[in-house]
Amino acid sequence: MDRRLAALYDVENPWGRDDEFFLGFAGATPARVLDLGCGTGRLTLALAAAGHTVTGLEPHSASLAAARVKPGADRVTWVEGSSADLPDAAYEVALMTSHVAQEIRGDDEWAGTLADLRRAVVEGGGLAFDSRDPAARRWERWTPSASRHRLTLPDGTVVDAWTELTEVSEGLVSYVHHYRWPDGAELSSPGTLRFRTEAELRESLAGAGFTVERVYGGWAGEPVGASDDGELIVVAHVV
Structure with missing residues (x-):
């Protein structure tokens, strides 16, 4: 990502209801949290400020450069790379926000990402992400x-x-x-x-070893199709 685009991204994407949802999912108890595709670190830094031990993983160097100079950035472990670089059983919580899941376009690439996350999340740990509802x-x-x-x-x-x-x-x-x-x-x-249906998301998560707890259609917890948010907000766990 161009440095100018990173600056524009921060202005165009301020803190919102999606951030509140994912911050709430991480919980109040300090945990080891992975923010996969952390971008310029908006949510990543808030997670660290809330007391979590946070890793921000991002493939784009310009986005990471923007994140690293923000207040509180020293509380986060920033990693430039992909899900393949994740260590085993290192996190209680994994997040993919801002529709990062849709940037993973190919079926094999998506299955590989989920497999990497399954490997990186401890037994009993949680995964949450958002993907726009194609419907x-x-x-x-x-x-x-x-x-x-x-x-x-x-x-x-x-x-x-x-x-x-x-x-x-x-x-x-x-x-x-x-x-x-x-x-x-x-x-x-x-x-x-990539726009995946709810059925496609559920099937791919099950194949990777995740149990889907809920799929919401909006940031206030609405059912799929019942909100103008037009989201598929997936909450899953390793059991």
Whole structure:
């Protein structure tokens, strides 16, 4: 991730109900917590501030660089890498937030990630993550007219931002985030997300050795399909 994109990400994605949910899932009792795909560390740092022993694992060096200079960063063990680098039986809690699960597109890659997490989480430990519900078809809102908004950077610069949907095919949705500075300079960030159904998520977790406790459809604990949040929020355990 470009350093400029890391800065934009923090402005565009402030603390929200999803963070509150995952912080609550980690619990009040200090635990060893893994934040897989920690990005710039918004939730990671809050977990550490709450008294947990936290590892933030992230493949993008620019995101980690942004996380490492934030207040409280010295309380976190930051690791640049992938799930394959995880140690065995090292965590009581594992999290994948901000739809990181959808960045893992291939079936083999997804199965490998879950296997790595199963190996890294102790018996009785928990896993929670979010993935957008394909039935909600949220990508239909990813158009320049519907998504256009403005971001104000810490130095006061106002950046125009919008999303362009480029392709929808066989569970994969591709898009481009666009950013335009006042001087006309533009930065684009393409991506592709995998939209898995609830049934697909349940099957893959069972195959990896997890027991699914609940799947919510919204951040207030609504059933799947009953919230405009359009989420599949998975809570699972190793038993």
